[in-house]
Amino acid sequence: xxxxxxxxxxxxxxxxxxxxxxxxxxFGQPFYLDLFRRIMIFAIAAVxxxxxxxxxxxxxxxxxxxxxxxxxxxxxxxxALVAAAIGAISIRTSGIYFIMITLAFSQMLYYLGVSxxxxxxxxxxxxxxxxxxxxxxxxxxxxxxxxxxxxLLVLVLWFTNRLVRSRxxxxxxAAKSNEARSRAxxxxxxxxxxxxxxxxxxMCGLAGALLVNHTAYxxxxxxxxxxxxxxxxxxxxxxxxTGAGPVFGAAGLLLLEDLLQGWSLLPQGxxxxxxxxxxxxxxxxxxxxxxxxxGLLRGSADE
Amino acid sequence: xxxxxxxxxxxxxxFGALAALDGxxxxxxxxxxxxxxxxxxxxxxxLINQLSGRQRPxxxxxxxxxxxxxxxxxxxxxxxxxxxxxxxxxxxxxxxxLDNVALAVQAxxxxxxxxxxxxxxxxxxxEPAREVLAEVGLAARADVLxxxxxxxxxxxxxxxxxxxxxxxxxxxxxxxAGMGIEESQRMVAFLATLKGRRTMILVEHDMDAVFSxxxxxxxxxxxxxLATGRPEEIRANxxxxxxxxxxxxxx
Numbered sequence: 219x220x221x222x223x224x225x226x227x228x229x230x231x232x233x234x235x236x237x238x239x240x241x242x243x244x245f246g247q248p249f250y251l252d253l254f255r256r257i258m259i260f261a262i263a264a265v266x267x268x269x270x271x272x273x274x275x276x277x278x279x280x281x282x283x284x285x286x287x288x289x290x291x292x293x294x295x296x297x298a299l300v301a302a303a304i305g306a307i308s309i310r311t312s313g314i315y316f317i318m319i320t321l322a323f324s325q326m327l328y329y330l331g332v333s334x335x336x337x338x339x340x341x342x343x344x345x346x347x348x349x350x351x352x353x354x355x356x357x358x359x360x361x362x363x364x365x366x367x368x369x370l371l372v373l374v375l376w377f378t379n380r381l382v383r384s385r386x387x388x389x390x391x392a393a394k395s396n397e398a399r400s401r402a403x404x405x406x407x408x409x410x411x412x413x414x415x416x417x418x419x420x421m422c423g424l425a426g427a428l429l430v431n432h433t434a435y436x437x438x439x440x441x442x443x444x445x446x447x448x449x450x451x452x453x454x455x456x457x458x459x460t461g462a463g464p465v466f467g468a469a470g471l472l473l474l475e476d477l478l479q480g481w482s483l484l485p486q487g488x489x490x491x492x493x494x495x496x497x498x499x500x501x502x503x504x505x506x507x508x509x510x511x512x513g514l515l516r517g518s519a520d521e
Numbered sequence: 522x523x524x525x526x527x528x529x530x531x532x533x534x535x536f537g538a539l540a541a542l543d544g545x546x547x548x549x550x551x552x553x554x555x556x557x558x559x560x561x562x563x564x565x566x567x568l569i570n571q572l573s574g575r576q577r578p579x580x581x582x583x584x585x586x587x588x589x590x591x592x593x594x595x596x597x598x599x600x601x602x603x604x605x606x607x608x609x610x611x612x613x614x615x616x617x618x619l620d621n622v623a624l625a626v627q628a629x630x631x632x633x634x635x636x637x638x639x640x641x642x643x644x645x646x647x648e649p650a651r652e653v654l655a656e657v658g659l660a661a662r663a664d665v666l667x668x669x670x671x672x673x674x675x676x677x678x679x680x681x682x683x684x685x686x687x688x689x690x691x692x693x694x695x696x697x698a699g700m701g702i703e704e705s706q707r708m709v710a711f712l713a714t715l716k717g718r719r720t721m722i723l724v725e726h727d728m729d730a731v732f733s734x735x736x737x738x739x740x741x742x743x744x745x746x747l748a749t750g751r752p753e754e755i756r757a758n759x760x761x762x763x764x765x766x767x768x769x770x771x772x
Contacts (some may be wrong), residue, residue, distance in 0.1 A: 387640070388620075399611045520576075
């Protein structure tokens, strides 16, 4: 089978991710390990739009529950539950109302986080112990952690790819294409959308668990709406509605941020006001490349 | 005479001050092709929407095979055996013709919380879909994106989707609307092959199509059924001629 350009590009990006650690070691630039790990975590999260449960992992660690398997299973399970509850209400709306209502829910949780003094409130607090895994999987070792994130990203991509092609995925995509037709055929979209929302929530729970270990810091900022906005930008930049898009978007946005802030060839004025230039790029993408980076490459007929 | 499969009693539906349906009684027998005709704005599409469950009536009851389905939502009615086409073709434009029909097969099969297997590789969905596509004459167009089919082919595809759910009752809202003479003749010929095998409610403006297909005709004028009867009775009915057919023949 001949692979579509978009699939090839995704494979290329994944290969790049895979070879980052040896390159970083060879050139003595540990910062890039950090950057790419962050990119991959956000790539996982960009499948959906919330990072609420990064917070939960930190809370669990604070209470001495440091077993990674238990923490992460709880984070993913709790994320799925929270997503199911939020989804049950917000999926009844659509378009801009859907975005507003999900943002409202995440702001509620954000202010809950801000108000709990025990976990540092507004300031947040350091996570003293990273998630502990048995048998040599030590998150304190940057390369080990990096490859764990990489493996999980590949797993999430694979799972998502299977999902969109399954009967379930076909129902979801059909309802997006023409809801009136779906209802007339006998598909009530609501239960399918709720399950999809819940699955996305569970994946974000995974990303959250990774992020709190990555930053080793617990802050309600994880739940602030600006974080949701950032994820939304990643999806838009990468191309909504494609499997590879969020990965391109996460890599594109975070690399661009890093480039604009740190690239010494750029004039000082440009580096100081990097947010402006970043915003300009996003506006241009929305105006001229409406299907994002992934849209520039032809995908397989399925996508 | 066979049993009534569908009965509507005293259906009313208003949009603001406009009474689109003003007490409609309708009886459709098992196996018959029942046409609904009437001038523009008579409430024909509103009636189809009440029957399919797309809209709720303000008053009145709908019975299907003896069961009261007035409060049943559209997807639930589809599961009971309703299938419909829309006045403006309603298909999944981003999917291939085969995908469209396979989704209809899947809707009828009723197992959609399956997350792992590639739905496009399931013979249980693809094979029945290919058969129905062949039945409507689209076998050669199976892998074409629905958006790229001609207008007539899209209408055929929509009928194929309706048939793929193995319906007990087919609601067809102007199936030959917007078609050229040749396309529309082919569609009428195809619908004629379904006659007797399927119960059909047919809303149509094309009088040639109506009179060649219908076993019985109901005439809807200003939200009320003016007359119901066999085609020759409707043709001879002076009230109908005055209200509707007269203007048509004058053309």
